[in-house]
Amino acid sequence: MVLGAGPGGYAAAFYAADLGKKVLLVEQEKNLGGVCLNCGCIPSKALLHASGMIREAKESAHRGVSFGPPALDLDKLRAWKNSVVDKLAGGVSFLAKKRGVQVLRGRGYFEASRSLRVETPEGQQFVVFDKAIVAVGSKAALPKVFDLGNPRIMTSTEALEVAEIPEDLLVVGGGYIGMELGSVYANFGSNVVVVEALPTILSGADPDLVRPVLQSARKNFRELRFNTKVTQMSTKGKKIRVLTQGADKVEKEEFFDQVLVSVGRVPRHHDLGLENTDVQMDERGFIKVNDRQQTSDPAILAIGDIAGGVLLAHKATKEARIAVESIVGQPSTSTGVIIPAVVFTDPELAWCGLTEAEARAKGLEIDVAKFPWGASGRALTFDRTDGITKLVVDLATERVIGVGIVGPGAGELIAEGVLALEMGATVRDLAESVHPHPTLSETLMEAAEAFYGVSTHTFSPKKREE
Numbered sequence: 001m002v003l004g005a006g007p008g009g010y011a012a013a014f015y016a017a018d019l020g021k022k023v024l025l026v027e028q029e030k031n032l033g034g035v036c037l038n039c040g041c042i043p044s045k046a047l048l049h050a051s052g053m054i055r056e057a058k059e060s061a062h063r064g065v066s067f068g069p070p071a072l073d074l075d076k077l078r079a080w081k082n083s084v085v086d087k088l089a090g091g092v093s094f095l096a097k098k099r100g101v102q103v104l105r106g107r108g109y110f111e112a113s114r115s116l117r118v119e120t121p122e123g124q125q126f127v128v129f130d131k132a133i134v135a136v137g138s139k140a141a142l143p144k145v146f147d148l149g150n151p152r153i154m155t156s157t158e159a160l161e162v163a164e165i166p167e168d169l170l171v172v173g174g175g176y177i178g179m180e181l182g183s184v185y186a187n188f189g190s191n192v193v194v195v196e197a198l199p200t201i202l203s204g205a206d207p208d209l210v211r212p213v214l215q216s217a218r219k220n221f222r223e224l225r226f227n228t229k230v231t232q233m234s235t236k237g238k239k240i241r242v243l244t245q246g247a248d249k250v251e252k253e254e255f256f257d258q259v260l261v262s263v264g265r266v267p268r269h270h271d272l273g274l275e276n277t278d279v280q281m282d283e284r285g286f287i288k289v290n291d292r293q294q295t296s297d298p299a300i301l302a303i304g305d306i307a308g309g310v311l312l313a314h315k316a317t318k319e320a321r322i323a324v325e326s327i328v329g330q331p332s333t334s335t336g337v338i339i340p341a342v343v344f345t346d347p348e349l350a351w352c353g354l355t356e357a358e359a360r361a362k363g364l365e366i367d368v369a370k371f372p373w374g375a376s377g378r379a380l381t382f383d384r385t386d387g388i389t390k391l392v393v394d395l396a397t398e399r400v401i402g403v404g405i406v407g408p409g410a411g412e413l414i415a416e417g418v419l420a421l422e423m424g425a426t427v428r429d430l431a432e433s434v435h436p437h438p439t440l441s442e443t444l445m446e447a448a449e450a451f452y453g454v455s456t457h458t459f460s461p462k463k464r465e466e
């Protein structure tokens with residue numbers, strides 16, 4: 001039995017069925033696909049694409065291609081975005097049927113370690129299983145200070161509905177969700193202010209790679225304010241009155257048409273009946289698992305957001321495979337698995353393996369090789385020389401232990417980094433693999449060449465003996 005049909009749950013159900021198991025997939029929502037498909041990865045990227053075209057059009061006048069002001073039809077935009085979601089959700093349902101995965105619509109509640117009560121629209125059903133995989137995901141955190149019951153205060157779920165384009169939008173939290181959705185609204189014409197409690201946006205990535213994202217956001221947003229906290233919010237007519245406090249401790253009063261709260265996500269562990277099982281949770285409510293996705297209850301495994309770690313769809317999908325392989329007795333583990341991270345801002349930011357900061361904090365003997373996109377022919381052809389491709393290299397073995405890329409398409413390019421790390425590639429492997437010209441993929445090869453001081457399109461004093 002798989003509880004929850006997000007990218008973790010449906011992938012687990014499909015794989016278990018492919019391996020010959022009898023599978024029941026329990027999902028409370030009408031659509032399969034979870035947060036990712038219905039109110040996460042997919043609709044956000046659709047809106048980023050649609051809104052990004054406006055920005056691109058604005059920035060193309062100096063190339064001799066000018067456009068008039070965009071005409072925005074929000075009903076059409078929503079209909080298009082929803083059609084993308086519906087097409088994919090329909091595809092997931094179709095694939096479930098084809099595999100013989102039985103789907104039960106309803107809310108699941110563990111009555112014991114091997115039984116689940118499901119509240120369906122037709123009444124209660126009771127399910128008994130040999131093994132369960134819990135994949136119930138996470139939801140947006142909404143701290144009390146924001147929880148006024150005012151629809152103008154949105155989480156990402158409401159923001160993705162684009163009910164209107166507010167004139168003034170406050171985004172609380174400069175993580176990837178705040179930066180992506182802030183970009184969508186800024187591209188559509190909102191004055192966006194981002195406040196972030198930490199000293200920078202996208203903490204976790206290396207600062208040299210964050211810089212181009214920050215520079216671009218400074219142009220696109222009205223303001224980015226760091227070391228700043230929202231201390232109070234209240235409704236004032238059609239506006240939201242917001243008090244913020246920065247590092248100087250001076251309180252600032254402002255009024256916004258809408259507020260997007262993107263301060264993190266919390267596990268959906270409430271009302272699951274986990275107390276009727278032997279499953280244990282950590283202090284934040286994430287289910288504790290070992291590196292085989294097993295919980296402390298022998299009948300129950302957990303994957304995806306509910307199992308903590310990085311809250312990303314592809315991490316959920318990978319854990320789905322590990323969990324199913326644990327059940328069928330294969331020796332798979334999550335140890336050493338490379339989970340890339342991508343921020344779909346403009347420019348995109350992506351990294352995998354160790355960041356430079358992480359490698360240095362671990363005290364590893366490393367070197368860093370970078371290739372600036374200003375030296376890439378391909379980047380110049382589409383006028384985007386703000387990118388950087390960076391390799392973190394273990395000096396003793398010359399193995400690539402981290403890759404970071406900022407620039408348009410970084411999310412696609414990072415896959416080569418993942419493969420390099422998974423295969424234990426050395427920096428020479430990357431340098432000697434012929435990359436097609438003119439493409440941005442060459443920046444990975446040239447960064448590797450730069451490690452030896454022999455990058456064709458940059459000049460640096462020879463760093464390494466051949």
Ligand code: FAD
Pocket residue numbers: 003004005006007008009026027028029033034035036037039040041042044106107108109135136137138156177268271272303304305306311312313314315316344
């Ligand atoms: P979920 O997708 O959360 O699915 C859990 C499912 O369980 C839901 O369908 C829920 O209805 C169901 N469920 C919960 N409780 C019960 C119950 N008791 N009974 C029955 N069903 C239940 N990740 C990326 O990798 N790339 C991105 O670009 C990206 N963009 C994002 C953008 C936004 C705005 C957001 C919010 C998230 C984004 N994410 C992205 C994160 C990604 O959506 C999650 O990491 C991913 O959905 C987690 O998958 P999951 O299977 O663990 O859970």
